[in-house]
Amino acid sequence: MGKIWLALEIGNSRLHWALFIGKKLYSAWNTHYLAESVIQQLAKCQTLDHLLLAISPPHQKISRENTSSSPPSPLSPPPLLVASVVPSQTAIWQTYPNTRVITLDQVSLKGVYPTLGIDRALALWGAGKTWGFPMLVIDAGTALTFTAADANQCLVGGAILPGLGLQFATLGQQTGQLPLVEMQNFPSLPSRFALNTTEAIQSGVVYTILAGIKDFIEAWWQLFPNGRIAIKGGDRTLLLNYLQTLYPEIAARLIVEQNLIFWGMREIVMEHKE
Numbered sequence: 001m002g003k004i005w006l007a008l009e010i011g012n013s014r015l016h017w018a019l020f021i022g023k024k025l026y027s028a029w030n031t032h033y034l035a036e037s038v039i040q041q042l043a044k045c046q047t048l049d050h051l052l053l054a055i056s057p058p059h060q061k062i063s064r065e066n067t068s069s070s071p072p073s074p075l076s077p078p079p080l081l082v083a084s085v086v087p088s089q090t091a092i093w094q095t096y097p098n099t100r101v102i103t104l105d106q107v108s109l110k111g112v113y114p115t116l117g118i119d120r121a122l123a124l125w126g127a128g129k130t131w132g133f134p135m136l137v138i139d140a141g142t143a144l145t146f147t148a149a150d151a152n153q154c155l156v157g158g159a160i161l162p163g164l165g166l167q168f169a170t171l172g173q174q175t176g177q178l179p180l181v182e183m184q185n186f187p188s189l190p191s192r193f194a195l196n197t198t199e200a201i202q203s204g205v206v207y208t209i210l211a212g213i214k215d216f217i218e219a220w221w222q223l224f225p226n227g228r229i230a231i232k233g234g235d236r237t238l239l240l241n242y243l244q245t246l247y248p249e250i251a252a253r254l255i256v257e258q259n260l261i262f263w264g265m266r267e268i269v270m271e272h273k274e
């Protein structure tokens with residue numbers, strides 16, 4: 001059996017976790033950011049169960065059944081791989097004794113520019129290594145990003161725009177009379193030409209994001225007619241449902257996979273071990 005290690009992706013909204021045993025992703029979950037005091041306690045956990053409890057989401061326990069047949073034994077802190085796009089958070093996670101921070105130079109993707117987000121690089125690397133290049137990754141997270149590489153595993157480039165949640169939040173926060181519209185409230189497509197404020201915001205944000213995604217995908221297929229596309233991020237399911245209704249031929253070709261960054265991290269961990 002492989003060694004137990006933890007992967008932590010520090011996003012702009014929350015933490016994304018995975019428990020690996022060797023190459024196998026055993027469990028993945030999200031949490032809020034943790035307090036510095038909690039992080040300091042992690043190194044002192046006596047067993048893996050205690051450690052997992054400390055980093056579990058509220059009301060949910062990460063089970064490690066079958067991860068080990070041996071009885072709980074005193075724990076040496078399992079390796080923690082961190083990929084972060086939030087520098088202040090990266091700093092506080094360095095207090096954990098067995099942390100390895102993944103930086104851009106550790107990703108074998110060619111042609112990157114120095115400020116490329118590590119999440120974009122890892123997701124692209126993980127997707128390309130799993131399904132093949134050329135690959136375009138759409139990350140529907142806090143920011144919505146497009147990130148692409150060609151058949152030579154060389155960065156083609158991409159784009160960054162405010163994600164769904166951020167678009168609703170800025171309209172609500174930066175205007176005198178627009179309400180804060182919540183995402184979860186509309187599982188079906190909004191009406192295009194709306195006759196009230198809430199629906200007008202929903203229509204504007206949703207239809208322009210979908211049109212933008214379609215436009216980037218078509219431009220991608222112009223460049224690489226057989227280019228693959230993977231989609232991840234907290235808003236992926238919502239967007240996929242809308243795309244299935246509006247552009248079913250596009251939706252049918254999307255690879256939907258939330259764990260792309262973890263696949264990228266696994267590639268890096270395993271690279272020198274085979």
Ligand SMILES: Nc1ncnc2c1ncn2[C@@H]1O[C@H](COP(=O)(O)OP(=O)(O)OP(=O)(O)O)[C@@H](O)[C@H]1O
Pocket residue numbers: 009010011012013014015085119139140141142143163164165166183232233234235
């Ligand atoms: N339980 C949830 N908590 C927070 N955001 C959620 C949740 N479920 C769906 N979302 C949506 O996910 C989006 C944020 O995506 P995600 O969690 O992937 O972002 P993130 O933490 O910034 O990660 P990354 O930086 O890797 O994109 C928000 O626009 C929000 O609408």
Ligand SMILES: CC(C)(CO)[C@@H](O)C(=O)NCCC(=O)O
Pocket residue numbers: 012085115116117118119120141143145160
């Ligand atoms: C674009 C985000 C915020 C997406 O999480 C992140 O990848 C980031 O901070 N990137 C740095 C800028 C860039 O990728 O060009």
Ligand SMILES: [K+]
Pocket residue numbers: none
């Ligand atoms: K910033």
